[in-house]
Amino acid sequence: MNMHANNIAGGARAPWAKAGTQPRVAIIGAGMSGISAVVKLRQAGYTDLTVYEKTGKVGGTWRENQYPGLSCDVPSRWYSFSFNLNPDWSHRFSYGPEIQAYMEDTANKFGVTDIVKFNTPVADLTYEGPQWRLTTGDGTVEHYDVVISATGVLHKPAFPNIDGLDTFEGDMFHTARWDHGVKLEGRKVGIIGTGSTAAQIIGAITHKVGTMNVFQRTPQWMIPLPQKEYATGWKWLLRTFPALQKLTYNFYFKAMSKNFGAATTGDQKKLADIQEACTKHLEEAVADPELRAKLTPDYQAACKRLIFCSDFYPAISRDNANLITEGITRITPTGIETVDGKLHELDVLILATGFDAAAFILPTKVTGENGQDLGEAWDGSPRAHRAVAMPGFPNFWMLEGPTGPVGNLSLITISEYQVDYIISMLNKMRDDRLEAVSARQDAYQHYNEDMGKQMPNTVWASGGCTSWYFDKSGNPNLYPYPPHRYLDDMHDPDFSEFRLIADVKEMQAANA
Secondary structure: OHHHHHHHHOOOOOOHHHHOOOOOEEEEOOOHHHHHHHHHHHHOOOOOEEEEOOOOOOOOHHHHOOOOOOEOOOOOOOOOOOOOOOOOOOEOOOEHHHHHHHHHHHHHHOOOHHHEEOOOOEEEEEEEOOEEEEEEOOOOEEEEOEEEEOOOOOOOEOOOOOOOHHHOOOEEEEHHHOOOOOOOEOOEEEEEOOOHHHHHHHHHHOOOEOEEEEEOOOOOOEEOOOOOEOOHHHHHHHHHOHHHHHHHHHHHHHHHHHHHHHHHOOOHHHHHHHHHHHHHHHHHHOOOHHHHHHOOOOOOOOOOOOEEOOOHHHHHOOOOEEEEOOOEEEEEOOEEEEOOOOEEEOOEEEEOOOEOOOOOOOOOEEEOHHHOEHHHHHOOOOOOEOOOEOOOOOOEEEOOOOOOOOOOOOHHHHHHHHHHHHHHHHHHHHHHOOOEEEEOHHHHHHHHHHHHHHHHHOHHHHOOOOOOOEOOOOOEOOOOOOHHHHHHHHOOOOHHHEEEEOOHHHHHHHHO
16 A cells, blocks of 8 residues: 555656756765765755665665675775764774774765665666656656756675686685685685785784785786874864864865876876885885885776775785786686696685675666667766766756766765756756756767876876776776865855756657
8 A cells, every 4th residue: 555655656757957857866876976975965055865775774885795894995094984084083094994984874864765775776877857767676666856866876785707706615705795605814815906905804813814825917916004093082072173174174175086086087297106105115114125026017007997005915925825927727626726726725715705896786787868868878978967967868967977077085975966957857857847857968978088188198098907987898997186175165166067947848859
């Protein structure tokens, strides 16, 4: 009875902006972007919101990842919601459990948790102008005026394509599905991958395992993590004088944007400083010249996502650690065989092989105007207009969408700016009594062609490496300009880049 009533209430109705009613807004995902969307939309006066979350908790990537040593590479004071600054961070760079607790606390404090449909994945989104039909995994159907995808970038684990992966008889799991019931002490552990996740895990557990075998395909540049534990007095000061919290937030915001943001997008002096710091770290932390040679990349620092880690080099230098650079031939029931014919016997195999960075809202099926399928439109090379919109998909918005500025910046800040941009679009719809808004095809093409021309000037494209930033197009799926340019654009939308549709049925009839 209740479900039937909800479906009727959420069915086709008069366009909200013309009727002067609240838009029904569906938000897909209850991670940091979803939480930010709810809070900021409410602050802007949009209150008919529903969040769909595929799991049983808020938190997104911080809920998914629970591996030992997990920490953030963005300072805590900046890796925070601007509307809920936290004076009680325990460290300059927070650890995973504390960030997850902060996400849950924020969601509870601002009433986000109350409107989340947990354990409810969205299977299908179909545009039925001017509304969207949303179908959940259990077949429930609802209709919404606006859909916001807040699914994040790194949420779909990528598994290596290695012969025999399914034959291993020991304990095996992906880092995003960490099995806390598996005993590590004294056992022969192998880890495939040497990215940020692997570096943190290796630094955290090598001292307690029997043997740590690290299978390295490509070495990584690492910069020391300037970790610091905050004193009780400092926390009291920030709690007592909230203005100081805003000052520290802005300090790290500007420092990270001007240094790492500028270095990756063309500032050669700042890039050289990063290279020098990474080289010095490696030389000082690894005494064995043979091991140091194996750990030395042949590409520019920051070409791949820069790793902030002080524990990896000491860990990989331990007597019980082996850095294996020979390629993997196959996985056997008892271990990993490399191209030199050696079998490395293992009790536990950890897959630190990252995520499908081209998935975004997929595998949810999204169908726009004229039956256009989003997955087919992207075809492994997802792009968007200003990272938030797609031509042919009216009233559909993305947070942290394709070509979003990833880099070593706070994704919370980027999400908040993107929500502000979406709010500007909703205000435009309300004020002009529009039924639909979508990116213009020519604006989308110009925007992405312009970024393609700029990309060779970035370290991601010119630094001599390949990385998970690259997609099927052969180009990094990133924003190639300094971050402040993107953030400024988010607060100064150009409505001429969008189709502003006053009457969807009339437009459809004219195009028939």
